[in-house]
Amino acid sequence: MGAKGLTKEIIVAEAVSCIENTGQPTVSLHELARRLGIKTPSLYNHIKNTKELQYEIFQYAIAQFVANQRDATEGKQKDEAVRAFAHAYYTFATEHRGLYRLIMSIPSEEDERAKEMALPLLDTVVAILADYGLSEESVAHWQRVFRAILHGFISQEDLGYFYYYDAVDLKKSRAIAVDCFLDGLHAGIQRETGIKHENQADV
Amino acid sequence: MGAKGLTKEIIVAEAVSCIENTGQPTVSLHELARRLGIKTPSLYNHIKNTKELQYEIFQYAIAQFVANQRDATEGKQKDEAVRAFAHAYYTFATEHRGLYRLIMSIPSEEDERAKEMALPLLDTVVAILADYGLSEESVAHWQRVFRAILHGFISQEDLGYFYYYDAVDLKKSRAIAVDCFLDGLHAGIQRETGIKHENQADV
DNA sequence: ATTATGAGACTAATACTATTAGTTTGTCAA
């Protein structure tokens, strides 16, 4: 046939749209082709394989997520920035469930390419934590802890592993989780520097 | 042919063995049949479908995980129990990667059956937290936070999302994460009861 | 001892997935 004006970008956009709609991190090539009005194998004129397509969507998702985090924490510092980051993180993960799932299902230890693409995910949180005056090593540790809490919370909630309680209680649990991180961080800083942090909540 | 003495239990055991070996949370029926010396469709004489098989393995994994946690924390209380639990949790997740992944990939909100099977996962941690004298609601919140940290940490590590540092540093990050939880918990208890907890680490 | 029944194996076939090979066609440029 020839030109329908189809490009890799259009395919990726359609895949993203699909993922956003379904909340699933994947789309079958069949479904994707159907939506684009072509037959499945024709997709291979524009993409190498599903893995490559996944990478493209992954990159898009990362960019969105990072931009969202940057915007949410811009101009904020320390505890306020931490809270804003946590809120933005949670909001993105729930409003873009499929994209978040994709981000959290792609990389594995061996996949250097995915790892590299995901590196920007660290920037904002590292900047926020560095602002507390922590050593570089401590920042590395605490960004792990922070991101572990955020992802762990969303993941468990997503999996249905929180049981019993409704949305209101979940909100409170989230607040407690963030407070827990901040309390732990303040205590950690105090141990490291011997100084009680001025921004510590003292309720 | 007739009786080879094959049972559902043998199939599940073989699947578990496979999962333990590969670290993957799934086994294909083809591979499973090959290992058992039968043809794929013959499996359906003993199992309903892959979903059912998954449930069986899921149940086994949960039981192992729970027993492991109980053993590890038996006779321990408060911070010591929390640390022991965290250690056991991490050890199980890394030594039984496939089973842990399975546990963390099965349930979703709609799946009431899986949810119910997973409930025992709460018992040990709830018992430990209840011992701090928290209200029932607080226990519910804090078990979420605790399990979120534990799973978040393992998940991020498993995904390769921790970057930069080697195994030694990871160990330190884990210790910081657990300390962070305890500091946060102590602070939370202090807020709730007005009493500084006697077991609080004061390094 | 013979036979009948049923559990549990088998083969064959269907319906999804991704992917490759090879063919056709439409458009644009020489």
Next chain:
DNA sequence: TTGACAAACTAATAGTATTAGTCTCATAAT
């Protein structure tokens, strides 16, 4: 006008799960 490439197509392969229907062996009943 024509030639060539891009990009569509059809056809086929291979790996998943699953169902239908067949065959056979071991055991239980006559």
